Amino acid sequence: MGFSLVAAFSIIGVSMFIALQIFTGSLLPSMTESGESYDTMVERNINRIQTDINISSVTTRANKSNYDHNFTVKNSGSVTLNISKFTVLINGVYQSYNYTEKYLYPEKKTNVTVDNLPGNGEKRLKIITENGISDYYNYTI
Amino acid sequence: MGFSLTGAHVVFFIAAIIVSGAVSGIFIGITLNVSTSLTERGERLQEQLDTDFAIINDPDNIPSEDLDYVFYFKNIGSREIASSNDTFQVFIDGDIVAYAKYNFSNDTLQPSEYTKLYIAQSEIAEGDHTLRIVGPQAVEDEFTFEI
Numbered sequence: 686m687g688f689s690l691v692a693a694f695s696i697i698g699v700s701m702f703i704a705l706q707i708f709t710g711s712l713l714p715s716m717t718e719s720g721e722s723y724d725t726m727v728e729r730n731i732n733r734i735q736t737d738i739n740i741s742s743v744t745t746r747a748n749k750s751n752y753d754h755n756f757t758v759k760n761s762g763s764v765t766l767n768i769s770k771f772t773v774l775i776n777g778v779y780q781s782y783n784y785t786e787k788y789l790y791p792e793k794k795t796n797v798t799v800d801n802l803p804g805n806g807e808k809r810l811k812i813i814t815e816n817g818i819s820d821y822y823n824y825t826i
Numbered sequence: 827m828g829f830s831l832t833g834a835h836v837v838f839f840i841a842a843i844i845v846s847g848a849v850s851g852i853f854i855g856i857t858l859n860v861s862t863s864l865t866e867r868g869e870r871l872q873e874q875l876d877t878d879f880a881i882i883n884d885p886d887n888i889p890s891e892d893l894d895y896v897f898y899f900k901n902i903g904s905r906e907i908a909s910s911n912d913t914f915q916v917f918i919d920g921d922i923v924a925y926a927k928y929n930f931s932n933d934t935l936q937p938s939e940y941t942k943l944y945i946a947q948s949e950i951a952e953g954d955h956t957l958r959i960v961g962p963q964a965v966e967d968e969f970t971f972e973i
Binding site: 688689690692693694696697699700701703704707708711712715716718719722723725726729733767770772774776777778779809811813815816817819821 | 940
């Protein structure tokens, strides 16, 4: 009778140990990864709060029947921005653009150009950073 | 009598092994199910936390191509987004847009990239509207614009 009890409790004890291993083995990595995702989200939101750009001036130059547009953008936030990840819209339409420096550091200015764009008149520029922060600028050719 | 006592012990032993084995099997099975569910929930939570997007149009100038209005849609999260009619639902002024009335220019969208969302012009009359896009894990963005 005593041996039967010992055997039964041994089997249950081993199974509890296996269950604990299964639980910790699968749950702990998942919890760690969720924690990392949460940290990344918090960091993204902090970056967004600390990001700001200001389009300080726009110049245009005739290029045959079209125009080259040159925008001066200032990083007025405190996060370094990757210029290659900007999105430029003129009158609401996406434009491919050129840039000389890859990064725009806080309190620095850079030039972004959109070349050979047809049409004159009133223009409305919108530049959007990699994390969705944007600035507008109205100008007339 | 001696044989009976040994036989009874053997029967108790076998019964104890069977009962404890059954209890152990059920216990491990439940643990497996619970840990699988929690892991899957964790993966969904990760996807929700990593996914973020924004409609980046100029609200005063919504461009059009052929018979569609074009909305620019930027991945501002930290994971790739599958941009398709299966993963995104589109609402204009609270009304869902039919599956056939919108489509995306790319199938996937890496962080910081943009894609075009085409919505049939027949779905949007002139005036002020609110566009709401609901994506994976119910992550959503709302955008008010004028046509």
